[in-house]
Amino acid sequence: MTETIDQHQEGKRDVTFRVFRFNPQVDSKPYFDDYTISAERGITVLRSLNYIKEHVDATLSFRAFCQAGICGSCGMRVNGISKLACTSQVWEELDKCREPGIIKVEPLRSLPMIKDLIVDMDPLVDKMKHYSNWIDSTMPLAEMGKKEFLVSEEEFHRYDKATDCILCASCVSECSILRANKEYVSPAVLLKSYRMNVDSRDSIHDVRLAELVKDHGVWDCTHCYRCQESCVKSIPIMEAIHAIREDALECRGPKDTSGAKHAEAFMEDIEKKGKLVEATLPIRTNGMVWTLRNLLPMAVKMIVKRRTPPPPPLVKSAKGIKIFRVMFREMTEHVKQDHQKTHKK
Amino acid sequence: MKPFDIVIVGGGGAGLYAAMEAMKTNPALNIAVLSKVYPNRSHTSAAQGGANAALGNKAKDDTIEMHIFDTIKGSDYLADQDAVEVLCSEAPKIIRELENIGTPWSRLDDNTIAQRPFGGAGRPRCCYCADKTGHTILQTLYEQCLRKGVLFFNEYFALNLSVNGSRSRGLIAMNMKTGKVEAFPAKTVIFATGGYAKMYWNRSSNAAGNSGDGQAIAFRAGIPMKDMEFVQFHPTGLRKSGLLVTEGARGEGGYLINKDGERFMARYAKEKMELGPRDLVSRSIETEILEGRGFNSPAGKYIHLDLRHLGADLIKSRLPQIREMSLNFEGVDPIEEPIPVRPTAHYSMGGIDTDNFGRTVMDGVYAAGECACVSVHGANRLGGNSLLDILVFGRIVGHTAAEEAGKFSPATISEAELKESVDELRNRMQPSGHYERYGALREELGQTLALNVGIFRESSLLHKGIQDIAELKERFKKVRVFDSSDVFNTNLMQVLELQNMLELAETVAVGALAREESRGSHTRIDFPVRDDEKWHKHTLATLVDGKVLPGEKPVTMGRYELQERTY
Incomplete structure (x- = not known):
């Protein structure tokens, strides 16, 4: 019999961490440093970074706190995907490397850089404030603490998953809209807004919604699903975004904002022709004045290049449009019924 | 900087509740919350279980009594x-107030707040939100603070109190983003910086930053610490990281197995087996390891938590979090293999000595939460009482400070004093004569604490521990800060945290040596029984001329007479 019984025969694998470095005090631009260490099975990316900081290069800077996947501090991009370093296995990441044996580690995107893997979270906090990401309770101040609201388990389940969010900002970093427009509300803040809006204890649903439908708000999302795919807590963020949109159409009507009008125009075209009438889409979404002011130069260029979409009379209905219309109406009827069932306040 | 009425250090449950309550008590006050992390990162978020309150929702006959x-x-x-x-x-x-402002509690069939049974409680009174209670409470409090426009100084590392005789003039802190040392003159300062159990390092379930900063700052300013020797160990921490495998794993029927393949709990708790009280199970595992029946690995000795007999379906449906953690932090799938575990330092009962209103002995300095010792947990904290503690006393301390701030004249911190702090940091960052690696010291501190000031304590071990800590403190003077930059110097921050841990570690060891009895989490092999005659009292530790001066304080009794504690 052997003296030491260790059933976890831990082999080791050499791995190189290619880490994004930037210190604004001395560096004019970012660069990468390579650190090669040997990592056994079960070691996380964060533990590796800690090891590097303690034994190889103490200047390497990153945030970490709970190290157990609940505080959200160590959001960063590992092999190009935004995630928590503390719950990412090195051996699993080794299978995803673009260059064999080299794990690339970079800061989150779409937030201002501070140093190395640390980004500024203030813009996210500012947006939480801007979109009133809190409950403004219907309970009068004098009554606080005296009695409970009665809340059904069913209502709790409506926002249960959304309250898993730890604000790690992985979705913020992955969002394709934010990369183009830093003003955009961002997936995390939409999720939180949704969570507040479906809570029966809250009194400012309408105020919050009015802000969400403005420019840079809920209508700017392009349904790329990157937020949902990268969510470290597997929260269905897109469902929340859809729910806010449906809520907006229901509460504020289809003529409310350009986003709502755009959605309405889509529906109209699909029902009528089975495809889009692109030539008039901007006018129906943003109005004639906006279109002339903003799109006229592009329209001229399109004419020159002969790339203009066909005028409405020339857009023929899609093949099988009659059957499609029946199906379409049936579908919208179903959606309406489902909606009444699940979203009644 | 404009003088503050209240500066709150720490943005966890206690700090945020204090801020909210202080604003409510007197909206005209100038209040600031400093946190070394974004407040929503605070360790309150890691509390899974819940908060105790005799609401009587689940058991109608439950009472406050x-x-x-x-x-x-x-x-x-x-x-x-x-x-x-x-x-x-x-x-x-x-709990109802939290509910009223938006905390998403799980619900019972009658739509009231859900409650469940918890260790040591006679009725199911632990209010919960799935297994994320602390997280959702922290989110709610942070949201409400944003709503009320609380002024936050995020990522500020607190350095020292500014003291004038028996009164505090405010706080000196470093802005992590710029490296600048800034003064926060304030009539009152509230410490709410959480616990100190991270000094056990890899043998602790705590967040990396639970280094007891508030306690250490208060200690340096001459404020006494109370009952520091009481540190609660949780039986099942993961071998490599010390992270917690919750009690649920044993609740569902998991076995604890030693290297001989025995379910050894039969030796210690024949009836309850794996489900005995926390301190008993921790001591049993430690005994197995000490007597050579544990497994060996480069990451230390351990025993097995075996879930395999429960089957893949049950593990996947009822213990998904535990499986995920085991996979993430040990690379072990509990469906296929047993989980390597050992006891882990989990909670610090001791802390800054306060009265029932959060006041310390120093005028204008207050404390609440795990950082403080009121004491409501005594020698051993019950599950579900820590979240409750931070909420109740966070609110009380916020109210007290708001009421009492008016008593004090506006404070100022002189340029000279600020410069002193800057110079101290500069010296610390000097490369010459500094060569020790902070990482090594930190690990050695954790090891000596776990070995000599851990679950089983004994005079010679404790002497060894105290000696080790003294040596580490000496070596600490030569610790090198390799990062010389001003912007977000986490190297410097970790060195300063290590200093705080070292200073407090001494008080833990000294308290443990003084207390010649076994009570709650404190087990002395050489004094195996509770000694009410000599030791039914709190211990104090005060820093006088660079030395820890031991002291004591009577326990306030009431309706309940001393009894033997049996379950």
């Missing part, structure tokens, strides 16, 4: 009974 008794008994009669009365009487109100 029963909650009081359970807490006093759980504390091994070391808690102050008047403080426990405050804790338990305020509990239902504060």
Whole structure:
């Protein structure tokens, strides 16, 4: 019999961490440093970074706190995907490397850089404030603490998953809209807004919604699903975004904002022709004045290049449009019924 | 900087509740919250279980009185009974208040807040939100603070109190983003910086930053620490990281197995087996390891938590979090293999000595939460009472400071004093004569604490521990800060945290050596029984001329007489 019984025969694998470095005090631009260490099975990316900081290069800077996947501090991009370093296995990441044996580690995107893997979270906090990401309770101040609201388990389940969010900002970093427009509300803040809006204890649903439908708000999302795919807590963020949109159409009507009008125009075209009438889409979404002011130069260029979409009379209905219309109406009827069932306040 | 009425250090549950309550008490006050992390990262988020309150939703016959008794008994009669009365009487109100402002509690069939049974409680009174109670409470409090426009200084590392005689003039802190040392002159300062159990390092379930900064700052300013020797160990921490495998794993029927393949709990708790009380199970595992029946690995000795017999379906449906953690942090799938575990330092009962209103001995300095020792937990904290503690006493301390701030004249911190702090940091960052690696010291501190000031304590071990800590403190003077930059110098921050841990570690070891009895979490092999005659009292540790001066304080009794603590 052997003296030491260790059933976890831990082999080791050499791995190189290619880490994004930037210190604004001395560096004019970012660069990468390579650190090669040997990592056994079960070691996380964060533990590796800690090891590097303690034994190889103490200047390497990153945030970490709970190290157990609940505080959200160590959001960063590992092999190009935004995630928590503390719950990412090195051996699993080794299978995803673009260059064999080299794990690339970079800061989150779409937030201002501070140093190395640390980004500024203030813009996210500012947006939480801007979109009133809190409950403004219907309970009068004098009554606080005296009695409970009665809340059904069913209502709790409506926002249960959304309250898993730890604000790690992985979705913020992955969002394709934010990369183009830093003003955009961002997936995390939409999720939180949704969570507040479906809570029966809250009194400012309408105020919050009015802000969400403005420019840079809920209508700017392009349904790329990157937020949902990268969510470290597997929260269905897109469902929340859809729910806010449906809520907006229901509460504020289809003529409310350009986003709502755009959605309405889509529906109209699909029902009528089975495809889009692109030539008039901007006018129906943003109005004639906006279109002339903003799109006229592009329209001229399109004419020159002969790339203009066909005028409405020339857009023929899609093949099988009659059957499609029946199906379409049936579908919208179903959606309406489902909606009444699940979203009644 | 404009002088503040209240500066709150720490943005967890206690700090945020204090801020909210202080604003409510007097909206005209100038209040700031400093946190070394974004407040929503605070360790409050890691509390899974819940918060105790005798709401009577689940068990209609539950009473505040029963909650009081359970807490006093759980504390091994070391808690102050008047403080426990405050804790338990305020509990239902504060849980309902949290509910009213948006905390998403799980619900019972009658739509009231859900409650479940918890260790040491006579009735199911632990209010919960799935297994994320602390997280959702912290989110709610942070949201409400944003709503009320609380002024946050995020990522500021607190350095020292500015003291004038028996009164504090405010706080000196470093802005992590710029490296600049800034003064926060304030009439009152509230410490709410959480616990100190991370000094056990890899043998702790705590967040990396639970280094007891507030306690260390107060300690340096001459404020006494109380009952520091009481550190709660949780039986099942993961071998490599010390992270917690929750009690649920054993609740569902997991076995604890030694290297001989035995279910060794049969030796220690024949009937309850794996489901004995926390301190008993921790001591049993430690005994197995000490007597050579544990497994060996480069990451230390351990035993097995075996779930395999429960089957893949049950593990996947009821213990998904545990499986995920085991995979993430040990690379072990509990469906296929047993989980390597050992006891882990989990909670610090001791802390800054306060009265029932959060006041310390120094005028204008207050403390609440795990950072403080009122004491409501005595020698052993009950599950579900830590979240409650931070909420109840966070609110009380916020109210007290708001009421009392007016008593004090506006404070100023002189340029000279600020410069002193800057110079101290500069010296610390000097490369010459500094060569020790902070990482090594930190690890050695954790090791000596776990070995000599851990679950089993004994005179010679404790002497060894105290000697080790003294040597580490000496070596610390030569610790090198390799990062010389001003912007977000996490290297410097970790060195300063290590300093705080080292200073407090001494008080833990000294308290443990002084207390010649076994009570609650404190087990002395050489004094195996509770000695009420000599030791039914709190220990104090005060820094006088660079030395720890031991002291004591009577326990406030009330309705409940001393009894033997049996379950």
